[in-house]
Amino acid sequence: QFYATTASTYWTEGAWSDYRGYQWCCGFHAGRLVFGGSNTYPTGLWLSVAGDYENFLRGDDDESSIFIELAGEETNEIQWLASMRDLIIGTTGSEWIVKSNSAVKGLTPASIEARIVSYFGSEYIRPLMLSGVLVFVQRKGHRIIEWTWDGDAAQGTPLTLMSPHVGNGGIHQIAFAADPIPTIWAVNGDGYLCGLTYDREQQVLAWHLHTTDGEDTSNAQFESVACLYGEKTGDDEVYVIVNRDGIRSVERFRPSSWTDIEDCYYVDSGLTYDGTPRNAFTGLTHLIGREIQVLADGVPYTATVDSEGGFSLPVGVTASKVHAGLAYTSVFQPMRLDVDGVLGPHVGRNKSVKQMNVRVSKSAGMRWSCDGSEYDLQETSATPALFTGDLKIDATTGYSSDPEVTLKQVQPLPLTIDGIVMYFDVTGKT
Numbered sequence: 001q002f003y004a005t006t007a008s009t010y011w012t013e014g015a016w017s018d019y020r021g022y023q024w025c026c027g028f029h030a031g032r033l034v035f036g037g038s039n040t041y042p043t044g045l046w047l048s049v050a051g052d053y054e055n056f057l058r059g060d061d062d063e064s065s066i067f068i069e070l071a072g073e074e075t076n077e078i079q080w081l082a083s084m085r086d087l088i089i090g091t092t093g094s095e096w097i098v099k100s101n102s103a104v105k106g107l108t109p110a111s112i113e114a115r116i117v118s119y120f121g122s123e124y125i126r127p128l129m130l131s132g133v134l135v136f137v138q139r140k141g142h143r144i145i146e147w148t149w150d151g152d153a154a155q156g157t158p159l160t161l162m163s164p165h166v167g168n169g170g171i172h173q174i175a176f177a178a179d180p181i182p183t184i185w186a187v188n189g190d191g192y193l194c195g196l197t198y199d200r201e202q203q204v205l206a207w208h209l210h211t212t213d214g215e216d217t218s219n220a221q222f223e224s225v226a227c228l229y230g231e232k233t234g235d236d237e238v239y240v241i242v243n244r245d246g247i248r249s250v251e252r253f254r255p256s257s258w259t260d261i262e263d264c265y266y267v268d269s270g271l272t273y274d275g276t277p278r279n280a281f282t283g284l285t286h287l288i289g290r291e292i293q294v295l296a297d298g299v300p301y302t303a304t305v306d307s308e309g310g311f312s313l314p315v316g317v318t319a320s321k322v323h324a325g326l327a328y329t330s331v332f333q334p335m336r337l338d339v340d341g342v343l344g345p346h347v348g349r350n351k352s353v354k355q356m357n358v359r360v361s362k363s364a365g366m367r368w369s370c371d372g373s374e375y376d377l378q379e380t381s382a383t384p385a386l387f388t389g390d391l392k393i394d395a396t397t398g399y400s401s402d403p404e405v406t407l408k409q410v411q412p413l414p415l416t417i418d419g420i421v422m423y424f425d426v427t428g429k430t
Contacts, residue, residue, distance in 0.1 A: 015046065015056075015067075024124070028053075029083035030107050032066075036089060037078035043070040045078070045089070045098065045114075047107065062108040070096055072116055079122040082134055088149065089114075090122035092139055095147065095154060117154040120145050128176045128184065133200070135159070135184060141170030144186065144196075159184075159196060163207040166194045177227040177236040180256060185238065191221025193240060212242055212268050213290075213326050220244045242269070249286060261298035261364065261386050262321045266412040270325020277318040284324060285309035293327040295412040299383055300365070302327075323412065330409040334420055336402060350399040355423040358391045358407065365413040369406045370397045384413055399427060 003010070016022045021039025023046070028034065033053035035046040049055040050063040057065055070078070076091035087098040087107075094116045100106050101113040121139035128135040134147040144159045144166075160166045169189020176198075177183050184196040193210040213220035224241040238253040254265040265272065270292075271283055284292070287305045294301040294311070296319035303311040303324070313319060338347045353370065360366065364384040367376050397403040405422070409415035 015041065015044070024078060025080050025126075027081040027083055029081070029087045032107070034081055034083075034087065036081050041069065042077040043075060043091070044068075045070065047112075058109075060109065062105065062110075064109050066107065066109050066112055068098075068112060068114060070114055076121070079124045080127055080136065082127050082129055084129060084132070084134070084149070085151070086149070088134060090127065090136055093121045094119045095122070097149065097154075117149065118147070118156055120147070120156050123171070125171070125173060128174060130176060130198075135174065135176075137171050137174060141172070141189075142167035144171065144174065144184075159198075159205065160207075166192075166207055166209070168192075173224055175225045175227040175238075177238050179230070179236045185225045185227065187222050187225050187240075191217035191223075191243075193222040193225060211328070213244055223248070244269075247286070261384060261413075262295070264295060264298070264412070264414050265323045266295070266409075266414060267293050267323055267325030268328050270323055273322040273324075275320060277320045279315075279318050280310060280312045281322060281324065282308065282310040284311065287326065290326065292324050293412045295323045297321055300411045300413060327410070327412070330415060332407045332417060334405060334422065337422065337424055350401055350427045351403050351424050352399045353395055353397045353403050353405055353422055353424045356393040356395050356405065357421040357423075358393060358417060359389070359419040360391060361388050361416040361418050362386045363388075363413075363415045363417075365409065365411040366391070366415050367408040367410055368393055368395060369408065370395045370404065374408070384411075386414070399425075 014020070016038060023035035024037035026033065026035050031050045033048040036044070038044060045068050046056060047066040049057060049065050055065065070089065070091065072094065074093050076093035078089055078091050080090045082088040089096040089098060095118045096114055097117050098112065098114045100108070100111040102111040105111050123137040123139055123141050125137045132148065136145055136147065138145050145156045146159050147154065147156045166186065167188060172187050172189060174184060174186045177185065182198050184198050186194040188194055195208045195210065197204055197206040197208070211217055211220070212222065221243050222240055223243050226239045228237040230237040235255045235257065240251055242249055242251055249269065251269060258264055269287065273281055284305045288307055288309055289305060291302060291304050292311065294303055294313065296313055296317065301313060305311050311324065337351050364386050367374055369375065395405050397405065403424070407417065
């Protein structure tokens with residue numbers, strides 16, 4: 001509405017509109033609503049009136065709204081905002097700190113200061129704020145940066161330095177689940193769900209890749225991931241969007257807490273039946289024609305889903321608690337045996353593994369392989385039993401510069417490896 005029908009100089013064009021474009025990112029900081037970047041103002045930063053989030057009226061008072069443009073040697077578009085002790089801004093070519101230059105005042109139109117503190121550059125992906133550490137995706141999407149700011153200097157460390165394949169195809173999204181095991185989740189352009197077990201206090205940083213419906217991601221891809229805090233008595237909730245042969249579904253990770261083997265849920269895209277014992281089951285219409293794995297009262301089976309979305313256990317077998325879904329293989333390969341010994345460094349020397357001691361917790365059905373041959377520690381036809389303790393494996397390999405031993409779980413059963421000790425011989429030859 002116009003104030004009057006007579007001429008006036010008291011007007012201004014809106015910063016955001018269909019013509020000027022709308023803001024790219026937003027957040028809250030120091031009691032203000034903050035917007036960053038637009039088509040017309042790619043380096044523009046708007047902060048609302050303090051405590052009045054929908055009011056961007058300009059003025060000279062300390063609580064008035066603020067508008068600045070990030071001016072550096074390069075014009076780099078704002079990609080994200082993060083509110084920590086200071087307001088941190090990621091652009092396509094650098095990271096900025098916005099704070100007050102006054103020792104007694106907070107952010108005001110007269111005291112605001114913005115300066116560049118590092119030059120990593122960012123993708124248009126919301127960062128993670130983890131206990132004083134900022135985690136963001138570097139420009140081009142191939143690396144994840146762990147970034148810290150101590151008030152004087154910024155420091156960044158690539159979390160993907162030792163696992164560059166995580167960034168294949170570009171990282172599209174990141175999320176964080178703190179409980180029960182702190183994990184950064186990422187979806188990359190190859191369709192993998194990449195997890196980083198992340199516990200800086202314990203110096204634990206370990207990447208793991210996850211697929212769905214086999215190792216080939218051309219027809220089964222993860223497209224998105226998100227995490228919620230979950231209930232007080234449960235795990236943080238991890239949700240994913242999965243595309244299998246053009247059919248998208250929203251799926252949630254099953255909580256990891258369980259007591260008895262019949263409660264173990266280790267299938268993908270599955271469902272659970274809990275009721276009167278029976279032999280035949282329905283409800284898997286999203287897996288028609290697929291071969292599935294089944295854990296029926298703690299015993300593993302395989303089955304094929306019929307055209308109606310149903311399947312049956314073997315003749316004469318009934319079960320009251322059944323988990324059914326796609327199979328997946330969990331693979332653990334120990335680090336290379338490149339350690340220092342009496343003969344000096346073992347890198348390049350011929351080695352032969354003689355024995356492994358594997359400490360497991362509440363596990364069943366582990367398989368191991370060496371020199372290309374696979375062996376079961378427990379026959380698949382036997383009724384599984386959960387085991388906690390040390391497993392001694394006579395895993396004798398031939399001599400080679402890089403002997404390979406692998407531990408696997410191919411059944412819908414738990415396998416938690418707490419530690420592994422390998423005994424091996426070394427020759428002086430390379």
